[in-house]
Amino acid sequence: MDMSKSTMTFTPKNLTLWAGLSLGLMLPLTALADRTVSYTYTVHGQVETIDGPRVDVTDVTSYGYDENGNRNSITNALNQTTQITAHDASGRPLTIVSPNGLTTTRSYDLRGRMIQQTVSDGTTSRTTDYDYDAVGNLIQVTLPDGNSISYDYDAAHRLTGLEDQLGNRIDYTLDDMGNRLSEQVSDPTGTLNRTKQQVYDQLSQLDQSIDSENHTTDFDYDPSGNLTRTLDANLNPTAQTYDPLNRLSQTTDAKNGITQYSYDTQDNLTQVTDPTGLVTSYEYDALGNLISLTSPDTGVTTYTYDEAGNRLTQIDARNVTTSYSYDALNRLTNIIYPDTSLNISYTYDQGTHGIGLLTQMSDAEGTTDYQYNAFGELTQVTRISQDGVTTSFTYGYNPQGQLISQSYPSGHSVLYSYAQGQLTGLSLERPDGTTQSLVNQIQRLPFGPINAMAFGNGLQLSRTFDQDYQLIAQTLSGVLNDSYGHDPVGNITSWQDLIQTSRDQSFDYDELDRLTDAIGAYGDLDYSYDAIGNRLNLTEDGVSESYNYASDSHRLEEILGVTTDTRQYDAAGNTISSLLGSYTYDDHNRLVGFTKTGTTASYGYNGKGERVRKTVNGTITRFRFGPSGALLGEYDQSGQAIQEYVYLEGQPVAQLQGIAPVQVAYLHTDHLGAVVKATDGAGSVVWDSDRRPFGERAVTVAQVEMQLGFPGQYFDEETGSYYNYFRDYDPTTGRYLQSDPIGLEGGLNTYSYVLNNPLRWADPTGEAVPLVWWGASGIATVVVGWGASNAWQDSSDWDGILPDGTFPDSAADDRPDCPPENDDDDCEKEMKVCHRKCADNCTGMGYGSSANACYRRCVRTCLPGHCAENY
Structure with a gap:
């Protein structure tokens, strides 16, 4: 078996099949709809090329390495190359040259923390500085325009406040679990300008949100951590119910209007029934498009x-x-x-x-x-x-x-x-x-x-x-x-x-x-x-x-x-x-x-x-x-x-x-x-x-x-x-x-x-x-x-919106399934894409909480195998 090649195929029902891995198993690839990404590796096991799923164009991203195994180039499918021309002894990039010729230089302290980054076009340089305390907390960032933010921490190294270069401050009060109980914004004279409070339950779920006038919004959850009820400061309730898979199945608004949601076996939203009884329905292919x-x-x-x-x-x-x-x-x-x-x-x-x-x-x-x-x-x-x-x-x-x-x-x-x-x-x-x-x-x-x-x-x-x-x-x-x-x-x-x-x-x-x-x-x-x-x-x-x-x-x-x-x-x-x-x-x-x-x-x-x-x-x-x-x-x-x-x-x-x-x-x-x-x-x-x-x-x-x-x-x-x-x-x-x-x-x-x-x-x-x-x-x-x-x-990079306000890569409700471009940050981009998808799928379930099963399960199944392994 050729150990320098492998193929990852995305198949229906959230399965990912790999062929040609060191397990010695050759798995049959599905005959159903699939999306195949092929990888080649150097003799040292480093990714050398990633060949994307398209067959109408050559969508190959290539990676180069120096004699020490440091990545020194990334070349996209249009032969546009980003070069990493220098590394320190630990392999961290010191100099990066973009395809447009913009040079980024970085320096690190003895503990490997970046302390300065300078971006230069050869004439003008823009430098950002980073400062840390003795235990490694970031305590100040100074931007090229002179703006800076300083950060304060408690003995547990949790962020408790920040201050800009003018002396404006935001101070946080935390509970034992690190949840923010209060946020106070003040000017350089110490005058309080903005304040809010939050109350959490024993599971660190947001229980109450309280504004500066003590107006309170209350939240209730089921045993799985799904948000089941919101009572706003006008005492108007919104209720939510979920199916056995923790997917939102029904919302009831403050006037008893009921909206219902249905899903397929891959957790795609297939039907929305609004409070007047009218139905919007969605159909997907095996890949979730x-x-x-x-x-x-x-x-x-x-x-x-x-x-x-x-x-x-x-x-x-x-x-x-x-x-x-x-x-x-x-x-x-x-x-x-x-x-x-x-x-x-x-x-x-x-x-x-x-x-x-x-x-x-x-x-x-x-x-x-x-x-x-x-x-x-x-x-x-x-x-x-x-x-x-x-x-x-x-x-x-x-x-x-x-x-x-x-x-x-x-x-x-x-x-x-x-x-x-x-x-x-x-x-x-x-x-x-x-x-x-x-x-x-x-x-x-x-x-x-x-x-x-x-x-x-x-x-x-x-x-x-x-x-x-x-x-x-x-x-x-x-x-x-x-x-x-x-x-x-x-x-x-x-x-x-x-x-x-x-x-x-x-x-x-x-x-x-x-x-x-x-x-x-x-x-x-x-x-x-x-x-x-x-x-x-x-x-x-x-x-x-x-x-x-x-x-x-x-x-x-x-x-x-x-x-x-x-x-x-x-x-x-x-x-x-x-x-x-x-x-x-x-x-x-x-x-x-x-x-x-x-x-x-x-x-x-x-x-x-x-x-x-x-x-x-x-x-x-x-x-x-x-x-x-x-x-x-x-x-x-x-x-x-x-x-x-x-x-x-x-x-x-x-x-x-x-x-x-x-x-x-x-x-x-x-x-x-x-x-x-x-x-x-x-x-x-x-x-x-x-x-x-x-x-x-x-x-x-x-x-x-x-x-x-x-x-x-x-x-x-x-x-x-x-x-x-x-x-x-x-x-x-x-x-x-x-x-x-x-x-x-x-x-x-x-x-x-x-x-x-x-x-x-x-x-x-x-x-x-x-x-x-x-x-x-x-x-x-x-x-x-x-x-x-x-x-x-970002102004002229029109964000993918078409002239009619829709999106070319996927429909409005399916938009997060668009794959990212292949580059050295592909997992990070995949994570952003999956977060957007899972945030939508798990809306109302407290998806940002570490306790939420819906969000975690969604992300794990959404991410490609090589990205999900660390999630």
């Missing part, structure tokens, strides 16, 4: 895959077939539609420093080129439209890697200022070199949100947060003076305008935290819902309208009120007609046309799913987006700037109008990050509106144009709806015009907006679980969903 999805809203969708688990085809309920192709590293390279004019191609590895990065994207609307520096940071994005109009954005960084400039197609630039590693201000640089401040004197709470800053027109913003970091008040130099009240779970119950008290608002919610009553300048609005969150009635000052739905789906069919609005859908669940007009869609379910009397509109999208063009009655407007998906500018047919936008940590702070001389409107946002007012250079209000809870607005001051709505939304006058990245939102109904492209990942109701709680949540992409802004529930701009990216260096 989702091959059929049957939804009451989007119909039947089928999928096929290659040997590596990459999705090859998708056929939706309209019988539209979409095909996908991949390179040898399993990166998506082409999307082919029946309408070939919509085809998309993605090119990688081109140009200077481009290896491993997306460098070009071609789509129906044009071509986008991406350029990077040696550190992989995005430096330029150039968009060339099909008609030849070119727009470019450039990005500059300081030696520490912090963004210091962003230039726009208009020739204007935004400059970023820092002090002690912290962002302190933004300024505008005009094409003639003159500058003016946009935002300065930025202050923030310890490890938390911005609580004060000055705008370039002199207006001072002050924000007050409670000790849960919920926004409770904000003032802006006589322009804004708002206060917010919250219930024990974080729902906003009051919004007071202390300047115009006639605009005060109050809100009520049901047991599922859905908005049921709103009182404000707009009148008294009452909402009711069915068990899954479909709006049944809206009563406005005593006048009611009712909503009727299809019996076999969640599609809104009719609104009966002063007028009757009848709606129709295509087979994939897209709205094709309403009282307002008619809608048309392309092969990837994106809205591309709208018509009504006197209006004809068309829309075009790029390969990232961003709407880059709209044409209304012959007038073209072009849109350009930034690395994180935020709208950066609107341009006319010739590419001249109409409006450009400036953001601070994801929230708009300025709007630049025109070219020369540019007029600056300063933008002021609410607790969600939505613009509520705009002021000019003199501090006068130039835009204002009265907004109803679900986003309908009545503009009261309109000296400038302002189309931004809730985070990620842009108002289209012609349709009355908001473009919301991957979908279109209708504020009159609180629903999207299309079903959620990520299916049930975003909730059981695939049409409703943010769980019918628009005062607390926002959805910036139209396909993610709601986003929480600072102030809504004390959590900072966290997108819980797929495809969100706030990192500049």
Whole structure:
């Protein structure tokens, strides 16, 4: 038997068969569906090559070693090599050279702990230092930008606190088992800014979570450690039951709505029955790839895959077939539609420093080129439209890697200022070199949100947060003076305008935290819902309208009120007609046309799913987006700037109008990050509106144009709806015009907006679980969903999201089964993939706990044999 070769085959029922191992056994490989990875070894038993499962390309990763057995090279399937050119006497890597030529050097102390890492492009170096105490605890990390974190430990070497370079601290109190009983955040003066408490039972299971106001959430578990009941701070219970294999089988919400789950023998979720009795079902092949999805809203969708688990085809309920192709590293390279004019191609590895990065994207609307520096940071994005109009954005960084400039197609630039590693201000640089401040004197709470800053027109913003970091008040130099009240779970119950008290608002919610009553300048609005969150009635000052739905789906069919609005859908669940007009869609379910009397509109999208063009009655407007998906500018047919936008940590702070001389409107946002007012250079209000809870607005001051709505939304006058990245939102109904492209990942109701709680949540992409802004529930701009990216260096690596908001490598509910790329960290990547899968499968079971059998069993069966042996 050849000891230099072995084969690992993934077979059905979570079995892994090995052939050619030193056990002397030759196992027959299954004749059923399998995924085979072959290995060769050096004479010393070290992995020499890994041949991936694909047969259409050569997907071999090779490893080289020096005479001491140290790995000195890794070459991927595209012949891109990472070199480890030096090791210490213990075999630890000292110098690593990436395929792009970036050099990483590491140094270690006598105990083998890394004490310094320097990354250099030959001109600029970025060094991170690590310090340890006498017993080996990491006590400080100093980053290249000067930021540092110091760590404290108790006598048992457990982390008890940390402190940044400014003196801000987080202190932890632990019980005997190491569970964190309390967390306190304080500033350099010792003032307590944020606090939370937790109580654990004798099995170290979380028993209670207590906020700063002593509002308590309780948790109960069964003997297997599965979470069986949650009682929130409003005393609303959620119950969960499990099957004999500890898989979640039923949830009962606080209004007794029951959701049921079924699984196959490989623990794949096969059926979800929602509280209204409608069923979503899933079918898998023997390797766990989702091959059929049957939804009451989007119909039947089928999928096929290659040997590596990459999705090859998708056929939706309209019988539209979409095909996908991949390179040898399993990166998506082409999307082919029946309408070939919509085809998309993605090119990688081109140009200077481009290896491993997306460098070009071609789509129906044009071509986008991406350029990077040696550190992989995005430096330029150039968009060339099909008609030849070119727009470019450039990005500059300081030696520490912090963004210091962003230039726009208009020739204007935004400059970023820092002090002690912290962002302190933004300024505008005009094409003639003159500058003016946009935002300065930025202050923030310890490890938390911005609580004060000055705008370039002199207006001072002050924000007050409670000790849960919920926004409770904000003032802006006589322009804004708002206060917010919250219930024990974080729902906003009051919004007071202390300047115009006639605009005060109050809100009520049901047991599922859905908005049921709103009182404000707009009148008294009452909402009711069915068990899954479909709006049944809206009563406005005593006048009611009712909503009727299809019996076999969640599609809104009719609104009966002063007028009757009848709606129709295509087979994939897209709205094709309403009282307002008619809608048309392309092969990837994106809205591309709208018509009504006197209006004809068309829309075009790029390969990232961003709407880059709209044409209304012959007038073209072009849109350009930034690395994180935020709208950066609107341009006319010739590419001249109409409006450009400036953001601070994801929230708009300025709007630049025109070219020369540019007029600056300063933008002021609410607790969600939505613009509520705009002021000019003199501090006068130039835009204002009265907004109803679900986003309908009545503009009261309109000296400038302002189309931004809730985070990620842009108002289209012609349709009355908001473009919301991957979908279109209708504020009159609180629903999207299309079903959620990520299916049930975003909730059981695939049409409703943010769980019918628009005062607390926002959805910036139209396909993610709601986003929480600072102030809504004390959590900072966290997108819980797929495809969100706030990192500049990751900005153009589009996270695998297709232009319709879905995923090419696997379907939404099957996405974690995509295999990682083969490299020296393959087990680490496999673990990340399996964690995501098992976290989904074991949701609600306390899967992070070491006591949870479901999670452990899932991970062990998910991991390949060579990775599972140490788990």
